[in-house]
Amino acid sequence: xxxxxxxxxxxxxxxxxxxxxxxxxxxxxxxxxxxxxxxxxxxxxxxxxxxxxxxxxxxxxxxxxxxxxxxxxxxxxxxxxxxxxxxxxxxxxxxxxxxxxxxxxxxxxxxxxxxxxxxxxxxxxxxxxxxxxxxxxxxxxxxxxxxxxxxxxxxxxxxxxxxxxxxxxxxxxxxxxxxxxxxxxxxxxxxxxxxxxxxxxxxxxxxxxxxxxxxxxxxxxxxxxxxxxxxxxxxxxxxxxxx
Numbered sequence: 058x059x060x061x062x063x064x065x066x067x068x069x070x071x072x073x074x075x076x077x078x079x080x081x082x083x084x085x086x087x088x089x090x091x092x093x094x095x096x097x098x099x100x101x102x103x104x105x106x107x108x109x110x111x112x113x114x115x116x117x118x119x120x121x122x123x124x125x126x127x128x129x130x131x132x133x134x135x136x137x138x139x140x141x142x143x144x145x146x147x148x149x150x151x152x153x154x155x156x157x158x159x160x161x162x163x164x165x166x167x168x169x170x171x172x173x174x175x176x177x178x179x180x181x182x183x184x185x186x187x188x189x190x191x192x193x194x195x196x197x198x199x200x201x202x203x204x205x206x207x208x209x210x211x212x213x214x215x216x217x218x219x220x221x222x223x224x225x226x227x228x229x230x231x232x233x234x235x236x237x238x239x240x241x242x243x244x245x246x247x248x249x250x251x252x253x254x255x256x257x258x259x260x261x262x263x264x265x266x267x268x269x270x271x272x273x274x275x276x277x278x279x280x281x282x283x284x285x286x287x288x289x290x291x292x293x294x295x296x297x298x299x300x
Contacts, residue, residue, distance in 0.1 A: 058271035058272055059268075059271065059298055059299045059300060060264070060267055060268045060271050060275065060276070060277055060278060060298035060299075060300070061104075061105050061253075061276055061277030061278070061298070062103065062105070062264065062277065062278060062280065062291070062294050062295050062298045063103075063105045063106060063107035063137065063253070063277055063278065063279040063280070064098040064101075064103050064105075064106060064107070064279075064280060064281070064284055064291060065106075065107045065108075065109065065279050065280060065281035065284075066091050066094055066095060066098075066106065066107070066108045066109070066128060066281075067108075067109045067111050067281060068091060068108065068109065068110055068111055068112070068121040068124050068125065068140075069081070069084055069111045069112055069121075070112065070121075071089065071091070071121060071123075071124045072086050072087075072088065072089045072091075073086070073087045073088040073089070073090075073091050073094050074086050074087065074111070075087065075281050075282045075285060076111065078227060078228060079188075079195075079227050081111065081115065085282075085285075087285045091108075091124045091125075091127060091128050092124075092127040092128055092130070092131040093131075095128045095131045095132040096131050096132070098132070098291060099131075099132055099133055099134065101291040101292050101295070102291065102292055102295050103134065103291060103295065104134040104135065105134055105135045105136075105137065105277070106128070106132050106134060106135070106136045106137065107137050107139075107160075107279045108125055108128055108136060108137065108138045108139075109138075109139050109140045109160075110122075110125060110138070110139070110140030110141055111140060112140075112141075113140035113141030113142075114139070114140040114141050114162070114163075115141075116141055117141050117143055117163075118141050118143075118147065119140075119141060119142075119147065119150070119151075120141065121140075122154075125138055125154070126154055129154055129155045129156060130155075135157035135158070136155070136156050136157055137156065137157060137158040137159070137160060137184065138151055138156045138158075138159050138160065139159065139160030139161070139162065139184075139186060139223075140160075142159055142160070142161050142164065143161075143163060143164040143167075143168070143171070144164075144171070145171060145174060145175065145178075148161075148171075148175045148178075148179070148183075149178075152179055152182065157182070158181075158182050158183065158184050158220060158221075159175075159179075159182065159183060159184065160184045160185075160186050160223055161175070161183060161184070161185055161186065162185070162186030162188060165185045165186065165210070165213075165214070166194055166203055166205060166210065169213055169214070169217075172185060172214060172217055172219060173214075173217045173218075176217050176218040176219050176220075177218060180218060181220050182220060183218075183219045183220055184219065184220055184221045184222070184223050184253070185210075185214055185219050185221075185222050185223070185250075186222075186223045186225070187207050187210050187211060187222050187223065187224050187225070187244070188224075188225045188227055189207045189224065189225065189226055189227060189240070190202045190227045190228060191228075192206055192207055192240075193205065193206055193207070194206070194207060194210050195227050207224070207240075207244060208244065208247050208248075211244060211247065211248040211250065212248065214250065215248060215249060215250065219250060220251070221250060221251045221252065221253050221276050221277075222244065222248065222250050222251070222252045222253065223252075223253045223255055223279070224240070224241050224244050224252050224253065224254060224255065224256075225255040225256040225279075226240060226241075226256040226257060227256065228256075233257065233258075233259040233282055233283060233286070233288065234257045234259065235257055235258075235259045235262075235263055236254055236255075236256065236257050236258050236259075236263040236266075236267065236278070237256065237257065238254070238263070238266050238267060238270070241254040241267070241270075241275060242270050242273055242275065245270065245273045245274035245275050246273055246274065248274070249274075250274075251274055251275070251276035252274055252275050252276060253275075253276055253277045253278065253279060254267050254275060254277070254278040254279070255278070255279040256279075258278060258279075258280040258281075258282075258283050258289065259283055259288060259289075260283055260288050260289050261289060261290075261293055261294060261297060263278070263280075263283075264278060264280075264289070264294045264297045264298055265297050268297060268298055268300050278298070280294065
């Protein structure tokens with residue numbers, strides 16, 4: 058089985074940034090043309106893209122819609138979008154824009170029926186974000202930590218028809234500490250839903266390790282800072298993932 062590599066484009070005020078541990082005050086700006094960045098990823102061979110409206114995650118509504126629209130128009134492959142998607146109108150709006158999948162995080166905890174309704178309306182199109190701090194689900198742009206465990210969150214949607222779970226170890230995100238492979242594999246083995254790994258990818262070793270567990274239900278991996286800092290070559294990562 059092959060692993061999907063999702064290069065990440067995180068948007069803050071229309072710029073391409075990466076945060077450290079989800080902290081908006083610890084943002085590194087990597088460019089002011091998201092569409093151009095999407096095109097670079099496409100040229101390197103990427104067929105999937107993960108886009109996050111960071112401002113939207115905190116505001117609870119789309120803030121960088123124009124920038125995302127430019128990315129969708131530019132990128133020839135599948136675009137997965139998250140950040141502040143908390144109503145059915147928002148879900149419908151993004152699919153109307155042409156996204157392949159949307160990621161629901163905060164609303165998956167506060168309004169699980171939204172996930173069920175959206176998954177029924179858009180088969181294969183809904184991803185649930187399971188963002189964890191010390192094993193518990195973090196919401197509101199990771200600013201708040203709930204009392205719901207990662208495994209309980211996953212079990213809630215076993216029969217909902219969601220396409221995947223996006224698991225992020227918040228404590229590693231944007232820090233290049235290496236992906237929390239064990240926690241990701243544990244989650245994949247505990248649920249029938251495919252899992253996408255995220256947070257802390259430092260280099261090709263992380264891609265190689267995750268690819269070994271594709272058979273356990275790890276569908277893909279999201280990587281951002283390692284690509285932007287030149288620690289990970291996207292073409293090489295795609296080759297290893299295709300394995």
